[in-house]
Amino acid sequence: MADWQKISGGITAPKGYRAAGIRAGLKPSGLPDLALIVSDVPAIAAGVFTTSHVCAAPVQYCRERLQAKANAQAILCNAGQANAATGAQGWTTVLDQAQLVGDALNLPPESVFVASTGVIGKPIPLDKIRTALPTLIDQLTDSGSDAAAQAIMTTDLVPKAIALEADFDGHPIRIGGIAKGSGMIHPNMATMLAFVTCDAAVSPHLWQEMVSRASDRSFNQITVDGDTSTNDTLLALANGQSRTPAIIDPGPIAERLEAMLTDVCMYLAKSIARDGEGATCLLEIQVQGANDDASAREIARTVAGSMLFKSAVFGRDPNWGRIAAAVGRAGVYFDQNNLSIQLGDILMMEQGQPLNFDRAAANAYLVQQAQRANQSESGQSVSHPVVIQISIGQGGGQGIAWGCDLSYEYVKINAEYTT
Amino acid sequence: MADWQKISGGITAPKGYRAAGIRAGLKPSGLPDLALIVSDVPAIAAGVFTTSHVCAAPVQYCRERLQAKANAQAILCNAGQANAATGAQGWTTVLDQAQLVGDALNLPPESVFVASTGVIGKPIPLDKIRTALPTLIDQLTDSGSDAAAQAIMTTDLVPKAIALEADFDGHPIRIGGIAKGSGMIHPNMATMLAFVTCDAAVSPHLWQEMVSRASDRSFNQITVDGDTSTNDTLLALANGQSRTPAIIDPGPIAERLEAMLTDVCMYLAKSIARDGEGATCLLEIQVQGANDDASAREIARTVAGSMLFKSAVFGRDPNWGRIAAAVGRAGVYFDQNNLSIQLGDILMMEQGQPLNFDRAAANAYLVQQAQRANQSESGQSVSHPVVIQISIGQGGGQGIAWGCDLSYEYVKINAEYTT
Structure with a gap:
């Protein structure tokens, strides 16, 4: 039996995270389409990405960032354009996105991760992101998970979020997650995006291992139509703001955190499958x-x-x-x-x-x-x-x-x- | 450019083959459901079968027969019951089918191959086959290809047949084929069956190689829904009744025959894809x-x-x-x-x-x-x-x-x- 409890708050339930989601005019529908997740301090970052050989510029960008350093402080995610199959222009755009957010938050651009979902082959209108960014940052709050979960949706019928809390030697550790799934944005393709926040302190290598294994047992075990996306991304941050002892080595404590993380990922994965396009069960x-x-x-x-x-x-x-x-x-x-x-x-x-x-x-x-x-x-x-x-x-x-x-x-x- | 021509006659276009197809009462619809293909003389046989680890009794039977000896003189095929997931009873049934046909045609049962398509998990009503067999044999004719092609259909909209003829040093060699495809018979599953006849004389090993390569470039390159069947079967006979010189070794003659065989298989494969369930193109x-x-x-x-x-x-x-x-x-x-x-x-x-x-x-x-x-x-x-x-x-x-x-x-x- 799991010895943790479900709490409200999604990705802003763990300590030291703020989030926001707003309308930036990227979706023709006019629905919210730009989300930002920020940790108060630099967080250990881990990621799992699409295995497709045609992958979006933001996926290439995040992979390179993680290879250079397993650290992140902000994640910008837009819905409306996937920035996939966009050639050299797409790469420039993702660098610009990171720079804009870094400048506005006074962070090095290297600590800003970027994810996109939406139409393949259409450029992201960067001016709209530039225009919307001050409002987005202004709305960052420690109860912003719902707004962010809404803003990353494409044809999802419902937002997907969860948070769990467990007691580790008298101190709470929390893990939260949001995801979007197998909705299709006209006229193109389904993408799975998931963002997980955790306030434990975990060593980079261990955190990546945990995230990879959790992903294998959750997101890699769901299927709606077998069509792996160009943009599939799971990014997970661990910022240490729970002030609990750092988890450096494998062992019972690490295993318990991983089980909790896996539970978060499984819930999000099941929510994505359940919300598969046209699904009735x-x-x-x-x-x-x-x-x-x-x-x-x-x-x-x-x-x-x-x-x-x-x-x-x-x-x-x-x-x-x-x-x-x-x-x-x-x-x-x-x-x-x-x-x-x-x-x-x-x-x-x-x-x-x-x-x-x-x-x-x-x-x-x-x-x-x-x-x-x-x-x-x-x-x-x-x-x-x-x-x-x-x-x-x-x-x-x-x-x-x-x-x-x-x-x-x-x-x-x-x-x-x-x- | 292919230097052969399309002719009529399907699997009975090559010399020395007869075929028939009749109503045996195996399909609830009452449509033709039992086919028999017979070569006048023992033919070299080659086969390609489903890669599924859940395979029908007739598939196991044909595999074993081919391993023992690359020879066949008759193929019995029923539509209505797949004889898959039928346990020990299914195996007994396929042996009985071969025995019945062997007895009736005065052939060793080992030279009778068997294929089935239809509902998974339901036993074949052997008595109906026993009852129908005299009529089926009585109707064997060298223009029976169409009747056989009809009788192996499940929810196929059209029968699928082709025959090609080429001149080899002044003498014609013919290859014919029929197939059924990605129709589903209620309540179960799609199966691809194809039967190819050839009146050239080819050495067993070479014939199997040709058939395997032709299958790789045709039947293995079509997809309707990705659901490999328990019963997928390609059986190809070469009976030597063209009286052309035996093709023993690789070389230009063998390559030409293989190209012609591949053409037959590609046509049948395309016909199956075109007739995929619900397909409009x-x-x-x-x-x-x-x-x-x-x-x-x-x-x-x-x-x-x-x-x-x-x-x-x-x-x-x-x-x-x-x-x-x-x-x-x-x-x-x-x-x-x-x-x-x-x-x-x-x-x-x-x-x-x-x-x-x-x-x-x-x-x-x-x-x-x-x-x-x-x-x-x-x-x-x-x-x-x-x-x-x-x-x-x-x-x-x-x-x-x-x-x-x-x-x-x-x-x-x-x-x-x-x-």
Whole structure:
């Protein structure tokens, strides 16, 4: 059981962080589109970025900054233009963005990180950012998480934020996070952005390791449509303002902080999957019995990404054959006579043999989970996933992935003529 | 230029083959569902099968047969039940199918190959096959290709068949093929089946090599939804009834036969992609400038399979950003400053720089190709693909992949509640 508690405040819940989000006129819709996150003091920074060989200028920029020094004090994020496939001009723009923020906050530009999401191939109107910046900085506050979470959204239906607090030897450490997901901004592409703040003091190398592992178990385990973005970015800051003892080496304290960090990332990841374009429910695929965790995760991801299975779930069809087929093509060897598949608490296949399960009950489970997921306040609860349990053998490897169903709405959102 | 001609006759165009297809009552629809292909003499056999670790009993059976001896004289194929995920019973059924056909044709059961497509996890009603077999054999004819092509269909809209003839030193050699594609049979899954007949005499090892390479350049380069089937099967027979000199070794003659075989496979593969569930047009992705052909093919496949790009094509949206993003995530390294993308004859990105192309013309091209593809006699022409040309550098590696757009109809076909 987790021995921490959920608190309000998102990325400004941890001590020593302020944030803001405003309308800068970058989105045609006129919605908020420029966010700034600032730490009171230089923070240890870690990042995980898209694996795409076509990556946006801000991704290249952040990678280079992190390689030079694992330190950051501010993150500027705009929505509206992705600054991807923008050639040499795109690179100049990201340098200018960092310079503008650095000048305004009296920080070295190297300590300003930049992220973008939106249309590919369109330049960011830098003058609009220049104009908006004084207001943005003026609105920085230690309760600014919600405004920032709103400003990084594209076609997300709801903002995504969480904060956790745990007691470390009598002193609280807090981790907060915001994310945007698999919304598409016309006319281009989905991007996953996540920003995490932490007020613990952690050594740079350890923090990067923690962030990478947490990302592997969360953001790398969600899929909406399999289309890795040019801009995917997770940036995580640790600023030491909790005044708790610095966490330098691996050990129980570091493990506990990492577990808490992973929880933050998993919540954000699930929120992104749940808010996948056109989604009506959240899928949670649990795999066990693999030789190692990586194999189990790969199978879970493959099932979560199967268009056939996703379509079946949208139709509330307990189509276990499509699950079996997806498991088989994941690239992980196993003996199909060991394959068992369960939907909710209904066993559908056991040790390679199909069972005569209650199809009406299985259908009812799918209907019910989708209803529950949509009855929450936001209509976007992650508390009622459709759970698939898969076992492929006797190994100790396990993994979980999250996804969503495939609906007419997905096609509609992405087929609409927009250029 | 290919120095062979298209002829009619499909798999019964080559000498020494007969085929039939009838209604055996395996499909709930009552449509033809049982096909038989027979060579007058034992033929050299080669096969390529699904890479899925969950594979159907007939796939396991054919693999074992080919490993034991590269010889076959008959292929029985049913549509309606996939005989996949059927446990021990499935294995018994496939042995019984081969035995029944062997007994009826007075052939050793080892020379009878079996393929299935349809619902996963449901047993094949063997009694219906037993009952239908005398009629099926009675209808075997050297013009039976069409009947067989019809009987292997699931939700395919049109049967898929081709035959080519070339002159080898004054004597004709013929290759024919039929295939079924990415239709889904309720309530389960898409399967690709292809059967190729050839009347040349080819040594077993050489024939398998030719078939494997041809498959790599055709069937392995199409994607409808990325869901590899449990039953995917290509079986190719070479029976020597052309009476042309046996082709034993690699060389110009073998290369020419392989090119012709590849042409047959490519035509069938394109037909399958064009007839992808819900598709309104065929996509042809041409990639050049890679370090090797395999890398180029991988990129082409990734673009052809991108849900975002497929949705955009359905919306007739010349969304090159989604193409660039898909190229980037294919897992092949390249310098994004070398990336060029062209739609039809409209250059959209050159050497990493986005161009101000004529968007109306690009949209018109997409509209026009879809119209042309649907104006043909069958409504399923493969002659007017939407062509995307991608260059990633100066390397000599090139590759092509085919796919189709993603429409509401795809979701409808696969979401319908059916169990």
